[in-house]
Amino acid sequence: MTVKKAEQKAGMKKKSRFTLDDLQLFFLSLPSVLWYVLFCYLPMFGLIIAFKKYKVAPGKGFLWSLFNNSAWCGLDNFRFLFANNRATTINMFRNTIGYNIIFIVLGVAIPVALAIMINHLRSQKLAKVTQTAMFLPHFLSWVVVGYFVFAFLSTDNGLVNHLILAFGGNPVKWYQGEAAEYWPWILIFLHMWKTVGYSMVVYLASIKGIDESLYEAAMIDGATKWQQTKYITLPMLKTIMIIMFIMAVGKIFNSDFGLFYRTTRNSSSLTNVYLTLDVYVYNSMFNNPRPVYGYISAAGFMQSVLGCLTMIAANAIVRRVDNESALF
Amino acid sequence: MTLSNPSSPKEAGSGMLRFNALKPGTNVLYSIIFLLLALICVIPVVFVIIISFSSEASIGRVGYSFVPDEWSVEAYRYVWALRNSQGIPTVVMAFLTSIGITVVGTAIGVTLISTMGYVLSRRNFKLRGFYTTLIFIPMIFNGGLLSTYVVNTQLLGMKNTYWALIFPLACSSFYVIIMRTFFQTTVPDEIIESGRVDGASQLRIFAQLVLPISLPALATIALFLTFAYWNDWYQASLYIESNRHDMFPLQYVLVNIEKNIQYLANNDMAMSANSTALPSETMRMAIVVIAVVPIMFSYPFFQKYFISGLTIGAVKG
Numbered sequence: 001m002t003v004k005k006a007e008q009k010a011g012m013k014k015k016s017r018f019t020l021d022d023l024q025l026f027f028l029s030l031p032s033v034l035w036y037v038l039f040c041y042l043p044m045f046g047l048i049i050a051f052k053k054y055k056v057a058p059g060k061g062f063l064w065s066l067f068n069n070s071a072w073c074g075l076d077n078f079r080f081l082f083a084n085n086r087a088t089t090i091n092m093f094r095n096t097i098g099y100n101i102i103f104i105v106l107g108v109a110i111p112v113a114l115a116i117m118i119n120h121l122r123s124q125k126l127a128k129v130t131q132t133a134m135f136l137p138h139f140l141s142w143v144v145v146g147y148f149v150f151a152f153l154s155t156d157n158g159l160v161n162h163l164i165l166a167f168g169g170n171p172v173k174w175y176q177g178e179a180a181e182y183w184p185w186i187l188i189f190l191h192m193w194k195t196v197g198y199s200m201v202v203y204l205a206s207i208k209g210i211d212e213s214l215y216e217a218a219m220i221d222g223a224t225k226w227q228q229t230k231y232i233t234l235p236m237l238k239t240i241m242i243i244m245f246i247m248a249v250g251k252i253f254n255s256d257f258g259l260f261y262r263t264t265r266n267s268s269s270l271t272n273v274y275l276t277l278d279v280y281v282y283n284s285m286f287n288n289p290r291p292v293y294g295y296i297s298a299a300g301f302m303q304s305v306l307g308c309l310t311m312i313a314a315n316a317i318v319r320r321v322d323n324e325s326a327l328f
Numbered sequence: 329m330t331l332s333n334p335s336s337p338k339e340a341g342s343g344m345l346r347f348n349a350l351k352p353g354t355n356v357l358y359s360i361i362f363l364l365l366a367l368i369c370v371i372p373v374v375f376v377i378i379i380s381f382s383s384e385a386s387i388g389r390v391g392y393s394f395v396p397d398e399w400s401v402e403a404y405r406y407v408w409a410l411r412n413s414q415g416i417p418t419v420v421m422a423f424l425t426s427i428g429i430t431v432v433g434t435a436i437g438v439t440l441i442s443t444m445g446y447v448l449s450r451r452n453f454k455l456r457g458f459y460t461t462l463i464f465i466p467m468i469f470n471g472g473l474l475s476t477y478v479v480n481t482q483l484l485g486m487k488n489t490y491w492a493l494i495f496p497l498a499c500s501s502f503y504v505i506i507m508r509t510f511f512q513t514t515v516p517d518e519i520i521e522s523g524r525v526d527g528a529s530q531l532r533i534f535a536q537l538v539l540p541i542s543l544p545a546l547a548t549i550a551l552f553l554t555f556a557y558w559n560d561w562y563q564a565s566l567y568i569e570s571n572r573h574d575m576f577p578l579q580y581v582l583v584n585i586e587k588n589i590q591y592l593a594n595n596d597m598a599m600s601a602n603s604t605a606l607p608s609e610t611m612r613m614a615i616v617v618i619a620v621v622p623i624m625f626s627y628p629f630f631q632k633y634f635i636s637g638l639t640i641g642a643v644k645g
Contacts, residue, residue, distance in 0.1 A: 021524070028531055031439070032441075032447075040471070043475045043476040120355075133366035140559070147613065148375070151379055157392045162391040
């Protein structure tokens with residue numbers, strides 16, 4: 001007791017000044033702090049490009065160009081995005097949000113259902129092998145997946161077209177505008193294909209952590225499997241489901257760039273289907289002979305700000321419903 | 329860890345749990361569903377491997393097929409024959425580049441993440457509150473692609489350097505929080521206190537007392553980073569100009585493969601004569617296979633670390 005009090009006293013004394021200990025910890029963390037400043041905070045600061053007519057001054061650095069060579073232009077860049085570029089802008093917002101909503105709903109429902117089902121499987125060996133197999137897509141890059149898709153959908157050699165031919169149908173030019181109606185489904189399928197195994201394992205880990213005695217008590221009361229799932233498993237998964245949900249909602253203005261850009265082979269006649277904010281920014285930077293940084297930065301600025309706001313809003317809602325589950 | 333639960337119905341064998349097992353019919357149905365799902369996840373890889381061992385002529389006749397009418401290792405021979413200006417096979421060069429970036433990046437990343445995680449886990453550190461804010465803000469707000477790109481190329485001058493492939497992916501607040509939570513929950517305060525009593529500096533305490541007992545968490549973070557670096561093509565597409573073939577990591581060779589095969593064939597004296605005869609269909613699949621095989625054979629062994637990392641990460645704070 002007295003030792004603890006003495007410790008507390010010492011701790012209080014320490015609080016008043018920066019000790020040697022603090023100094024050492026400060027130096028220990030210095031590289032990481034530097035990393036955060038250079039790779040997180042400088043880019044945030046760079047967002048002011050969105051409010052400037054950014055011009056690179058040849059031979060001068062970025063900061064010089066930004067401050068001495070680029071005039072402020074208020075909201076002109078944003079006005080351009082919405083006025084001159086209206087159709088594209090609406091389209092990219094619709095795609096970004098639309099796909100994300102579908103991904104969020106399916107991305108919670110399907111993995112949770114599968115996790116509950118696989119947990120019930122009688123053969124643990126089968127469950128283990130299945131999990132491992134379903135985890136594989138998570139470890140592959142979209143470039144690689146893009147070639148998998150190409151192996152099936154290639155117009156001349158693809159398996160799908162050869163099957164269509166074998167059954168006497170007309171081959172489809174999958175990477176051309178004529179196949180645009182199929183692509184939303186293909187993209188949704190690919191997203192699920194790549195993420196379901198991973199999410200399922202996350203939920204399964206939580207299910208395995210549920211106290212077995214809860215189920216035993218339920219059985220004694222004569223609860224059916226469905227009732228056990230509904231009244232024990234799902235409520236116990238609530239927190240992790242909500243955390244995954246907030247994280248997904250916070251990223252609603254982002255998109256999995258590789259999915260939209262690589263698997264469609266960036267085909268220009270399919271642009272309407274896969275143009276998300278990320279694809280727009282990337283395309284205007286690298287596939288545009290004369291990129292205008294102001295406009296691109298305006299799109300990026302909206303993406304960052306809106307994403308931040310949705311994250312805070314989602315968290316606030318969760319906090320109101322269930323304080324325990326809120327992320328921050 | 330979660331994969332073998334001792335209280336699973338089969339192993340436990342207690343009457344109660346057996347009573348609660350699935351009905352045989354449902355069990356068969358579930359088994360079939362999961363077998364199908366497993367197949368759907370694995371078959372594309374098998375398909376691409378088969379294509380890479382098909383002959384180009386076979387593809388001309390029957391297309392990409394699970395049963396090519398002629399097998400061949402021609403694709404791999406040509407991939408091997410593609411040399412850069414120093415006479416090293418391009419694929420080998422790209423493979424080494426990928427390994428180098430992965431190793432250096434993982435080392436830097438683990439250092440940054442673990443030191444930050446440790447510092448944040450020290451409860452009486454004066455700057456703790458400030459640091460918590462510092463790592464929290466990037467989780468919900470970021471500068472976006474353009475300003476990141478402009479800062480990295482024009483301010484930090486990383487265009488066409490390997491650093492551009494390494495630094496942007498090295499650290500992340502999510503991993504820092506995983507590490508912090510691990511240190512807070514698993515490393516007893518007494519150990520650190522004993523180090524301080526013995527007069528050790530914080531660096532020594534961290535390196536000699538804390539790290540050795542934190543290997544599982546470090547391994548998890550290292551694996552996350554390793555796979556992220558190995559699979560990365562995006563940073564290369566941003567920061568490596570398309571004429572710097574010698575700098576491409578393997579994944580980015582895949583991105584540019586159509587152009588690449590043509591370019592390399594034209595640049596190679598020995599092959600320029602018959603570059604039209606290049607088995608380009610099977611060659612790209614062969615490179616896909618080369619990029620996928622290391623992952624395919626290693627991830628089952630590391631899977632459990634991923635799962636444990638995910639569950640640590642779920643602990644909020």
